[in-house]
Amino acid sequence: MRAQPGRSVTSKVLALLDAFSPASPALSLSELARRAELPLPTAYRRVAELVRWGALERGDDGRYRIGLRLWEVGSLAPRGLGLRELALPIMEDLYEVTHENVQLAVRQDLELVFIERIAGRHAVPVLTRVGGRFALHATGVGLVLLAYAPAEVQEQVLAAPLERYTELTVTDPVRLRRRLAEVRRVGYAVSDRQVTMDALSVAAPIRAPEGVVAAISLVVAHDRADPVALAPLVQAAGRVLSRALGTSYRQAPGRVPLRSRHETQ
Amino acid sequence: MRAQPGRSVTSKVLALLDAFSPASPALSLSELARRAELPLPTAYRRVAELVRWGALERGDDGRYRIGLRLWEVGSLAPRGLGLRELALPIMEDLYEVTHENVQLAVRQDLELVFIERIAGRHAVPVLTRVGGRFALHATGVGLVLLAYAPAEVQEQVLAAPLERYTELTVTDPVRLRRRLAEVRRVGYAVSDRQVTMDALSVAAPIRAPEGVVAAISLVVAHDRADPVALAPLVQAAGRVLSRALGTSYRQAPGRVPLRSRHETQ
DNA sequence: ACCGGAGCTTTCATTGGATGAAAGCTCCGG
DNA sequence: CCGGAGCTTTCATCCAATGAAAGCTCCGGT
CATH class of the missing domain: 1.10.10.10 (Winged helix-like DNA-binding domain superfamily/Winged helix DNA-binding domain)
Structure with missing residues (x-):
């Protein structure tokens, strides 16, 4: 028995x-x-x-x-619906301005999870699903989440084989590491035809007091894309959200750490 | 011990x-x-x-x-995100046409659960929350869901005390029963200042092969509302969704019951 | 109508994961 | 330094959980 x-x-x-x-x-x-x-x-x-x-x-x-x-x-998860409720208005603004796909994702372990997506009727089709998972090393949001993830997470991702989705997907750990440094330097990520050969995405971090907690991106057709023009838009959205998070996201009840920022190496 | x-x-x-x-x-x-x-x-x-x-x-x-x-x-729940994914485009259409609040709800036991909501920036504020519950006897979606619920559910709701939200809320079981019959007769529900004194909602059923599985509604300011004009819009949205559900919602795998419709008393 | 099989449900004797009292630990404020 | 609140661990006990086996129900084939 x-x-x-x-x-x-x-x-x-x-x-x-x-x-x-x-x-x-x-x-x-x-x-x-x-x-x-x-x-x-x-x-x-x-x-x-x-x-x-x-x-x-x-x-x-x-x-x-x-x-x-x-x-x-499940809808009570702060990193699920909670985040979505906060982000949706800004995502809609981004959609109004660009009429392109807008995505919101967080990191869970060594993958990302899509929290919300606004898919323009006339925009490039994206194969992501709200609630779905994806690798960190290819998409715009993934690169942002990985770039600001704890060193140990980065090492684990870089140590494992990196799946190739297109002929352009960066699967060399050394090159990927350089890209992550670049993302941290400029404050946004560009993923050009890394997942499909027709799409390009531009992503920016969303910061809470404890570090980068999410990423927001625009996904556009790669041939009509101007990453440099899109970046400020996405970054602005990220900053608005970061500010919103700082106040209402994870209210430390009673004792508020006034200047602890011991994260985001 | x-x-x-x-x-x-x-x-x-x-x-x-x-x-x-x-x-x-x-x-x-x-x-x-x-x-x-x-x-x-x-x-x-x-x-x-x-x-x-x-x-x-x-x-x-x-x-x-x-x-x-x-x-x-939780996002794998067919009656949660599954339904939402299907309904969102139609809800957005409804929003484009009216610029009013659009709500989607299902019944769970003796209450309703809001699955999705599009809140117009300039529309009446609604106090509902996605994932939140509410009583069946007051809102538009609630009346629809109750009207088409199994008789035994209706009896239980009618037997319990009906909470009053405004001076107009129908809390008399006999009157409520008449309203439900009316909803079934005309195929839509109007809730005029039943929850707050500034809002009115018009709701229509969404049917799957097994019966009414959800309801969709518009919530508007009661003083600029014309229920009779809104009803066809909401009903049309409901019918489009019903058709979509009939095909893709709960695909009976392998054996498809060709003409069983033994529900919805 | 009969048979066989797949899939689900129930029974029953056995046991290991679960339990809660109690003690230990950690942090904080006075 | 002390006391209290809240969390964590230990340990002896036991009942909820278990799986083999049998029963049941529904089909589809013959």
Whole structure:
């Protein structure tokens, strides 16, 4: 009856949630059990409890999906909806001026997560999805987030193989390191045909008191792009957001550190 | 050592997540334990595990917040982001035409949850929040969702005391029942100063093969509103969305029920 | 109608992860 | 230096969780 020791109940529940992905948002019980590496009866019981609470929902087809209740709780994430609510007006301004795609992303571990996107009807199609992940080394937002990430994060990304998306993608750690230094120097990042051969993006950092917490970018067709002209726009948006964050984002309750800025190496 | 019997580990984890709310998105360990009704050491251990996974994050102030990882998983909810992605273009069209607030909501149990909102800069201020809940009996979207809800849901709502928000709020079950019949008859709902004395909303149902799954509305200043003129607009948006849902929303994989429509009493 | 298989649900004896009292630790203000 | 608040760790105990096995339900093939 060995219950594979070292596995907590909580970790099993989380593994069940983790089984879902953008590519497979609906799973049968058997699929769930297999992906979470749980015996069927165990999966059955945990899943039943999650459904009862509303974390999962069961469709007419018998398959399970992420439930609205979990979406509600997730919407309380400061780095998710919280950030989005703050940024949306500025993103809309940027869209009004340029009518190009506007993206907002944060770093999570060694990848980036897209928090919001305004996709112009006539702009270049972008293949990103809100809530989706992407590598840090190619996109504009990714370069910004990586450039201002803790040294240890940068080292880990540079040490791993860097995936190539186009013939122009920078996959050489040495060259990438130079690009990151450049990003820090000028305060914005340009990603020219690094992900697809038709798109170019310009990104700027968004700073909170504790360092760079997000990045905002414009994605435009590479042949009608003028990065130097776009950069000030994106940077301005980033600065407005940084100011907004400084005040309302993560209100240190009671004790406000007046001059601690021990981050962003 | 009595471990209050009948309480599963999973339920404790969910209770911890449930402790967060729009009004208190950041909690100390003690607050978390108290709200989840757990002994401190128990809360400590479960919370530590949730942080390790990324479901919670601990701020510089020592308090816990909902983590980005949970937001990511939540974004996979078909009735959350899934619905939003589908509806956003149509909502934007509605906004372009009217420059008024556009809202999208679904029913969860006996309340409604706002999925998305486009708030016009110059439109009436609305006090709703994406991810927030509200009663079903007052707003436009609420009336639509209630009108097309299963009879048993309607009975439960009508049986409970109906909160009054303004002097005009309909709180009499008999009158409300008549209004719901009217909504079903004409196919849209008008909520005139039911929540605040300055706003009026017009809402229409969004149907999937299995019945009404969401509602869309315009919220306008009550004194410059012409419900009869707005209704066709909102209804058209609802119908476009219903059509979109019929095809791409909940793709029954493999076996598509060709003519089952056994819902929506 | 019958059979076989896939997928889900329930039962039941067993046990290891979970538990909470208590003690230890850390920080801060007086 | 002391006291208190809040968090973390230890440790002996035990019940929620477990998985093998059997039961159930729905199909599709024959």
